[in-house]
Amino acid sequence: MPNILKRIWRLTWLAASGPQAWIGLVLFGTVFALIFVELWVDVQMIAWTGRFYDAVEQMDVTGAVHELGVFAVIVGALAGINLTQSYLRDWLRFRWRARLTHKTLDAWLGGQAYWHLRPGLSPDAIDNPDQRVAEDCNRYVELLLQETLDLIGRIVGLVTYIAILWSLSDFVLRFSLLGVDVAVPRYMVWLAFVYVLVASFITHGLGYPLKSIFFRQERREADFRHALVQLRDNATEVAQSGGEEAERRRLSQRFEAIRQNWFRLIGREFILGIFTRPYWQTILRVPLFFALPAYFAGSVTFGGLMQLSSTFSRVTTSLSWFIFSYRDLAEFAAVAHRLDDLFRMTDGPEPMPAAPCAIQRAPSGDGALHVRGLRLATPDGRWLDAVPDRTVRRGDRVWLAGDSGQGKTTLLAAVSGLWRYGEGRIETPKGRMMVLPQRPHLFSDGLRAAACYPADPDSIADDRLRDVLDRLGLSHRLGALDADGEASLEGLSLGERQRLALARVLLHRPDWVVLDEATSSLDAASEAHLLAILRRDLPDAAILCVAHREPTALEPTHIWRIGAASLEQRKSA
Structure with missing residues (x-):
């Protein structure tokens, strides 16, 4: 766990720092502030629950209709807050992804690490760097914002919800156990922690292999894509040598590796789901069952029962962040591992140990x-x-x-x-x-870019470029200079x-x-x-x-x- 947290901290600092970092911090702070606003509105929803069901129990039609109007306002406010949060978070996500991608490219291209870390030239050869740059950077930032903001929201909400639950459960649960009279004051508060703690241990016991399976799955998916790119880049040679069967065999082998690991992944997710799915389905209903003894004892009204159940479910939902996020956390740890390894290996690529x-x-x-x-x-x-x-x-x-x-x-x-x-x-x-x-x-940018490489094509005069190509016997290709993409290089x-x-x-x-x-x-x-x-x-x-x-x-x-x-x-x- 300490190593995982260190990786996450290093990568997050790379993503959030740099020029105009304040923009990202302002966006993050705004989303963070909206969490508090959303929490305040949600507290109003808890209070509304008690008022509405008390009105229903008392057959107060006017009061119930009024509360329905309040409900519409609360729902509209929550929807507006959620949409604003989502928009700002997506904006922040791309800013941080861009920053992390640029830093990853700097590490990969700097010091010619892309050359030294090829298989056979270094003991730390990096597999599928294209995936780490293109996909892992994006997925890392997505999961970072998703899990951190969710965790912050749960922590902030938990303090508020526990305070409300504490004030609502001001009664004592009394029962006999093996002939001993037991009295548990504010039992709903303690029950929430015990309930989630036991469930968290079960979740971790069932799901801990997921991180390594996710790591292997990402690698094998990238191997398959790389093989497809190789086929595209060498299409002429494959076609002329009749290599379709060999290519199909090679691609099938890589896809078979995906299939085998995929079934390990879904098998482990199925095992985890045997517990987490029923837990998720019942967490909104079980609080009502736990609160029934207080209702039957006359300690709360029907509205108080529903308010108590609603608050308890919010406490347990907040405490269950680890359980609900376990799969994403396993993937997050795997992605962080792959990205951090790239930065570590590119910082002074190690030579082969047997060579002077x-x-x-x-x-x-x-x-x-x-x-x-x-x-x-x-x-x-x-x-x-x-x-x-x-x-x-x-x-x-x-x-x-x-x-x-x-x-x-x-x-x-x-x-x-x-x-x-x-x-x-x-x-x-x-x-x-x-x-x-x-x-x-x-390169696939076209004939002009290929001739001017590594310079920017716009930095070379068109007349000069055409003259050089003509002198070198490529006058028949001049018509393709203004075409874009690989089509200008075909043939x-x-x-x-x-x-x-x-x-x-x-x-x-x-x-x-x-x-x-x-x-x-x-x-x-x-x-x-x-x-x-x-x-x-x-x-x-x-x-x-x-x-x-x-x-x-x-x-x-x-x-x-x-x-x-x-x-x-x-x-x-």
Whole structure:
């Protein structure tokens, strides 16, 4: 319990703090004040109950009709208060959700945690971060406001209702138990606490496994959605390889995991409901039964009986917050656990325990890239071949040669600052570096956004963008520039995607360009043409090119051979 409360406090502070936090506090304070107003009106309803039923018992038609008018006013006031509360609470809910979502995105994107916390790169890899950001933030704030405001209202109301119940139950219950005369003054007050306390223990005993089941259910639902997204993103490859059966099998396995946990969830909810459902159905009726001894003893009138029953039911309902909210509290604890884990793991992602993290990094003193004594390792601790020392200066064009699997891409990740497993020293120069992978990722915002990434498309002149795309052989795609969404990207071949990625280099003109087989899907003539454009347009930029064949159009000034096999080939050459 202390750990759960600490998680809730940390997350609530993140949601409620920040710029213009006072607006959220004013909204919360207004909703809080309306709780007191609602309580005052509800007290009037309790008083009305006594007056109305006394009028009925005395056959006072005029008094009863008058009380019906009072009843309409009270109901209208309660409805207005509830609607205002609901509106303000939904407004506050979105403000706090937005704040918590922004903080979650900051944590996930800051320090490149989204890269380091992938499976296989960290012992604390985060599953389904998209769900935690998109859904858990929303659900957390919803449950936070729902349960806290409900709890505050119950506590405030409980004090008032107990005071009223105390004043109404000014009589003594007398009975014999095993030959002993027992007298219980104000027994209705004590009975309310005993009744709810026993019920709370039973509820917790039946429902405590729900938190872990909710946690697993959220994870398995997210796994299923992720598999569907993967199918959408790789639709062409799946269709061309006839992979429908494999995809169906994969999706069915994930859905089966949902089904199995779902039946555990509803089974546990059924067990809990065996007690809570009858409790909920009877809590408004049982108070009347408990008050009947006082009525039969002549201690209260019929109106007093109904007033006493109504007040007792309000006391027990307030005390039963834990029972009625148990399912939501279990889900709330699970959501808080998932979100708090994300913040904890992104605050300095832990490296894999078996891999060395001894790469020294320092700024370059002469504006060049220096790699000295570098030896990289895999996350499971396996050492790769030593990387030959190298200095790369502005304007150099370097071909990184070597067999597949020798660590060329890993070396580029280490140079860019991502890869941390290994030993040695890397001195990095100032200036902007842009890395183009073999399969560039395109975003669903459209062709213009894909070409300008990571810049805002509005920051790049339309004429300049069109000129670059035309020079790179994408003139036939210019008509789709003004189209929105994925439709403008439909049908792009991998070669066209690579041309589009090269457009980013020409538009942003970085100081360091890294091409990781970024032209592998182009024919030799097209590759030579595009690399020549890069060489001419960026004469002062350093270009590091990973390719299986020598990029002669770059006119490389150095060859950086990676891996033992390549070293042997160099010696024999």
